[in-house]
Amino acid sequence: MNLCTFAFVCLCGVVLPMTGFAAEPAAAAADSAAFSIAGTTAQGLGFLAAALSTGLSALGAGIAVAAAAPAAIGAVSENTKSxxxxxxxxxxxxxxxxxxxxxSILIINRL
Incomplete structure (x- = not known):
């Protein structure tokens, strides 16, 4: 049931924007154009790059610490001077x- 609900929501998220069902009327769109916060494709890709750089570096740091910390604990338990x-x-x-x-901070500052 959960898988079917998820598939339906994903399908609606793809199909409804293509049909124009959720689109605003032209008059309301003209009024709200000044208040629009939608960015360009380049900004979206910049935010995606910032998120990927932070996420992947944190993942790499977790892998590095997961390998180094137990070895460090073992070395210190045998010789406290190390x-x-x-x-x-x-x-x-x-x-x-x-x-x-x-x-990622540098990327976001460039946007």
């Missing part, structure tokens, strides 16, 4: 997410 060296590798994995966030 804490400084071990934490550097965990922090380098976190830096990937920060770089992706900075790139």
């Amino acid at each position: 804490f400084g060296k071990a934490i550097i590798f965990v922090v380098l994995g976190e830096g990937i997410a920060i770089y992706g966030l900075l790139i």
Whole structure:
């Protein structure tokens, strides 16, 4: 039932804009043109690029930390003097997410 409902909603989201069923009348569209917040295709792709850069870099950082943190914990449990060296590798994995966030901020500032 859930799958059928989801398919119906997706189909309505594709078919209704193509038929013009949900379109505004021309007079109302002219009045609301000054208040429209719709952007261009380039802006939409820019926001998509910003979202992808943040999301994929966070995913990469999660994978890096998932591999580095257990190894760092194991190294510190055997030798407590290796804490400084071990934490550097965990922090380098976190830096990937920060770089992706900075790139997305730069992309959004250009829009």
